[in-house]
Amino acid sequence: MNAPVRPRIVFVFSGQGAQYYQMGRDLYEAHPVFRRVFDEAETVVQEAAGFSLLGRVFGAPASQPMDDLATTHPALVAVGLALYETLRSEGVTPDLLLGSSLGELVAATAAGCCTPATALRFAVAHARCVVEHSAGDGGMLAVLGPLTTLQRLGDGGREAYLVGENFPGHFTISGSNAVLARIEAELAALGVTFVRLPVRTAFHSPLVQASTAPFLAACKQFEFAWTPRIPLVSTLTTGRVGRFTPEHFAAVVAGPLRFRDTLLALEREGPAYYVDCGPAGTMATFVKHNPEASARSLPFPILTPFRNGRRNLDKLIDQLRAQT
8 A cells, every 4th residue: 555645845934923033043043054044144134224133133032022124024034034944954845835925025035036135135125115105104913803803893993904814713904003003992892802913014905005116116126037946825816926026026015815715725735734934833823723724734833932943843854754
């Protein structure tokens, strides 16, 4: 009897909201590849943005909100790329790449659409355009409740923008700070749990569209190969990305995300090991709580706020070795 085929390996890259100070520090201290890639990112960001990425990411306590876009954009890219190269150095390679929000830029870089240095400069430029041109202050709110919760809210619920349903009982919304404050008060009165994400921008809503034109103008300085060398899936379209362009990325950050629909589409193709290449294990949690995932599909967080990255990495490697 033939042994069952190992599930596909899908690397999943998360975006804004997953970041925190000290993210990746355990692997930075323990793994030479992670440290090398992060140090290379430090050099690029110093030149492109004029500050020390290492100093900002590791220079503040983890309890302090990390919500300065100028820092978080390149930091998330650096952590994702460092983790990707760390996994590859350990013999863990993806069959498929899945990007969500800013994570799609990291996934596209891993797929060979641009160099790590270009991706970091791209992230710096995008953060600058969003800060300078987006309409007013805003934010994002994660809600632990069914989507029908929105129907129980007053004007705030109608003025907010649904970012997406991540799994049954968990969705995210964007809006102005005033709107989100009203919604938080209403949710508290209803006894619904919510978390304000460490983001000062209402991503995935019309409130960021004013930054699109200046961002696309800034992108003329960057070089892209466009076509991914590794299959790349977007949570904006729920399907494969044929060409990764600045226009596509602008649509990603302004449009709603469809993680649950994307996962369902992938599961129709067969089971997978979903390796979370973000800083907090957020995407692995989304997979874990989605009933669409088959019994043979497994989520694997690597980095988490509990600084257990080395242990989680070893667990993944042991699991894969057991399959061969």
